[in-house]
Amino acid sequence: MQVTETLNEGLKRSYAITVTAAELDAKVNEKLAEAQPEVEMKGFRKGKVPMALLKKQFGQRVMGEAMQESIDGAMSEHFEKSGDRPALQPEVKMTNEDWKEGDDVEVSMSYEALPEIPEIDYAKIKLEKLVVKAEDAAVDEALANLAETAQDFKARKKGAKAKDGDQVVMDFVGKVDGEAFDGGSAEDYPLVLGSNSFIPGFEAQLVGVKAGEEKAVTVTFPEDYQAENLKGKEATFDCTIKEVKEPVAATIDDELAKKFGAEDLEALKGQISERLEAEYAGAARAVMKRGLLDALDGMVDFDLPPSLVEAEAKQIAHQLWHEDNPDVEGHDHPEIEATEEHVKLATRRVRLGLLLAEIGQKAEVEVTDAEMTQAIMAQARQYPGQERQFFEFVQQNQQMQQQMRAPIFEDKVVDHVFEQATIKEKTVSKEDLQKAVDALEDE
Template identity: 45%
Template sequence: MQVIETLADGLKRELKVVIPAKDMEARLNERLADAKDRVRINGFRPGKVPVSHLKKVYGKSMMADLVNEIIRDKPSAILSERGEKSATQPEIAMTEDQAEAEKILDAQADFEFTLSYEIIPAIELKDVSGIKVTREVVEIADKEIDEQILKIAESARTYETKKGKAAEGDRVTMDYLGKVDGEAFEGGKDEDAELVIGSNRFIPGFEDQLVGVKAGDEKVITVTFPADYPAAHLAGKEATFDITVKDVAAPAELKIDDELATKLGLESVDRLREVVRGQIESQYGSVTRQKVKRQILDQLDEMYKFDTPQRLVDAEFENIWRQINTDLQQAGKTFADEDTTEEEAREEYRKLAERRVRLGLVLSEIGEKAGVQVSDEEMQRSLFEQLRQFPGQEKQILDYFRKTPGASASLRAPLFEEKVVDHLLSEVTVTDKTVSKEELLADDEAEEGQSEGKKAAPKKKAAAKAEVAEGDDAAPKKKAPAKKKAADDGAE
């Protein structure tokens, strides 16, 4: 077998592989000899079929199998011998001429094919001890724990039917039918819907008009959907809702005590406080982690500058671009609405794709050199988490991961990346800084946009408060697409 390099341009490589016809014939003859004792052909005793006859009957199909095995196995072996890693699956090309293919299958012509691929560049790891990050930490006050407990307790709050008019905080049970231009719209109808006045779950202005209603009342409410409402066919439209009030109930008083804890499935109020504190710490810790990770990735991005395999960049860009366009479509927006053009957006997201790929390669190299491993148990936990997110679809998801080549990599990649970040945190300089929750959660998109070159990213919109009925088409929960955090731009 001959391997001839025909292209070496930057990271691009192309190899011509030639296997002489006599070698192909020798391999075929070995297979025919091995099959001789196993093949059963009418008119011949077992093991007595002449190889020449066997070749006449099965030669071409066996040679085709041999060609397929070479195409499947040889590329990785060739790259290994060359000490190269391909960024993506190498592209393989061979003759499409039927006559030439027949000669190869008859062992009358050399078998030739080409391998085209991009190599993963050699990365010389740099000292990271000079990286400095600030870890923002929030001290959780008892007041915040109490506030969170009260929010949680709303799920356990009881209501008692009352006589008289509905007031702020009361729960109204009603039937309603929404109309635009006198025509009912999809998702705008519900029966026995429960709404707590002041919860801000419905369209702005809707709940205010329920103040003063009482059981048995019928009323027409007029509201206007927000201009940035996620459902484009309703955005900015005036709508009416025919309301029939069935019940008005007043809320029972909420107290933070052992009785409340018991209603929530815990043994005591002290245990409830402990659980809630842990939840808040976890939420803040997640934000802290992302900010620290972003600082590390930004500094690694400055430290490492090298050409990236364009096929990887292309694939990453397509993933980003597909998501951006999906988000815009769901929000009923265009690039013009986001103060940019498609060309400018493509350029900016291309840069983002290149950053992700470059940092991915850097983190991969760091993790490999540090011996970072993702255990089977960690993979199992990640898979179970996927299953929990899609109840009712467990079988389809399991089948996907079992049958799709490379699917498990989508589970492993984020786990590996986080473990590499953990490793880096043990080597960089980390300074803790106590901040308020407002400072921790402050929106720093403007700074991100400058550092990431993401001016093309769609602007973040406030959450829609127009959920006429949660989950209905009239009130989708999706927001306009938001800028992606630099922490998420890393290497997954």
Template identity: 70%
Template sequence: MQVTETLNEGLKRGYAITVTAAELDAKVREKLDEAAPEIEMKGFRKGKVPFALLKKQFGPRLLGEAMQEAVDGAINDHLAATGDRPAMQPEVKMTNEDWQEGQDVEVTLSYETLPAVPEVDLSGVEITRLSVKADDAAIDEALANLADTSKQFEDRRKGSKAKDGDQVVIDFLGKVDGEAFEGGAAEDYPLVLGSNSFIPGFEEGLVGVKVDEVKDVEVTFPENYGAAHLAGKAAVFTCTVKAVKEPKAAELNDELAKQFGAEDLEGLKKQIATSLEGEFAGASRAVAKRALLDKLDTLVSFELPEVLVEAEAGQIAHQLYHEEHPEDTNHTHGEIVTTDEHRKLAVRRVKLGLLLAELGQKNEIKVTDSELTQAILNQARQYRGQERQFFEFVQQNAAARQQIQAPIFEDKVVDFIFSQVKVEEKDATKEDLQAAVEALDVE
């Protein structure tokens, strides 16, 4: 077997691999010798079939296996000898496509190798982490929000008109082209005006109605409506108003506190304070992490595999497209062209990803089985009723496990780096933190 280097430019590598016909024949013979004792054929005792007959019967199939094993073995031996780590799956092509038995096999191997990541000096890195406490104003605001979510609706005075924010109880029947359609009718339906829970125009059409009033509300289904047969169609909903109710915020007292698992109002305030400070700490860490990654980005520079950058740029472009076009759920957009901005962000992400991976490996940072299992269970809870199927899918799918494991590993490496650099805690207000978080979206 012969391996000849054909390309060595930057991170790009190319090789020509030749597997001789004699080597293939030897591998086939080895496989036949191994299988021969268990083979039975008509007219021969078990294990006594002549070699020539075995080769004629099983040789062609074993030749394909031998060829694949020989090429795979050559590639693995090459990578072990060079220490190269391909950035993505190497490309392997057979060059003598008109190959016939008895000839040498010639293939080409090409890939981009992962770069050597330089040492990074963390001694001069300084990070400021915002520290925000849950003050009385923040707790009162959270309490008011809880009261609002727990509000009740009470009948308005007879003859009152429904206002935005009121709840109307209605019977309705919808028709398109004069024909009722499935799912377009309901009785005693409680609808909060302004909640945007119905198609555009429906709730607005009920502002000002009174009890016992019957009103036809004319609307048009959105072009991207989930039911294709209704998308873009004009419809008329005949609504009978059975009640008009105004919202009444829940009182801030011990009874409200008990609804949220606290013994009394003071206990609820403590729960809220703990929850808020947990949220503040998470947001503060995100801001500090961005600052840390910005510093790391400036500390090192090394060549990046173009194949990784292009793949990352494509993913970024695809993600941003769907954020801007949430209605395109069928991925019918065709090719999405990457821009210089996509590529610039991809370069940063690939470089930092390789750097964090290197730091994690050198410092023996690993994701434990229990950490991964807990993360899988947490994600499985998002699929109510299908938790077991999701868990089993991830357990059997290496790519899915890697997708869950990657952010855990990154966070552990970032925490390690935080422990190695100077972190200054700075008291800040909730508004300061909010502004810093909003600035993260500008990238």
């Protein structure tokens, strides 16, 4: 077997691989000899079929396997000796297409090698960690928001008209063609106007009613309504308004705290404070991560495989095009050309991606099964009632697993570098942190 270099330009590599006819024949004989003890053929006992007959009967079939194994073996040996790591799957093709049995096999192999990545002195990386404390005002604001979600209703003044967002307490009887239908009646029913909990158009007709008023509401059931006998039918609801109530926020006290699972108001404030500071810490980490990536990008420079940059630029252009054209859900659209800006962003992403991968490999960073399971379960919650199907889908889809593993791996590598970098804490306001986060989105 012979491997001859035909191109070595930057990261581009090409080789001519020759597998001699003698090597191929030996490989075929080896494979037939391995199979011989299990072969049964009429006129011969099991395992006693002559090699010449085996070769005549099965030689052509085994030849393809032998050829592939020989080429794969030559490629593996080459990468082991050279230390090259291909950026993408090498392009391999047979060059003597008129090959016939007894000829040498000639193959060309081309690829782009991953570059040598320089060592980095992490201690030279200087980062700023923004720290925000949960101030009383922020805790009070969060408490007020909780109180709104736990809102109650109190009666409006006598004769007041119902507004959108008010609660109307009423009796009603629904009729189709003058006849009451099952499930269309209720007493003392509390309906919040604007909640869209009734048939479309129903609640809007109650805006402006007063306590003690009788109101006939006419609506048409949707064509996709669950009750077959009501689909598309016009119905009239005779409503007797008993009370009109306006929304009021719940009182911020120990009783409110208990509604949210806290022992008392002070305990609830403590929980809110912890949650807010956890949110601030998450946002601050994102800001510091961007600072780290900027620092790394400025510290290293190395050749990049053109194919990786081109593929990433196309992906960026495609993604941004869909963001600008949200109505186009599929990929049936004209080819999208990458611009210089896309290529510039792709260059940074590929450089940092290769760098982080190298750091992670040297630091032996791994994504554990437990971390993957946790990530899958977190994403599965976005599909209520279909969690099991989503979990099974991911387990059977290697590409999906890789998409979920990549950000976990990246974050672990980033944490590894954080541990060795020089980090200085800086206490800032919530507003300053928000400005820093907004700046990330603008870049």
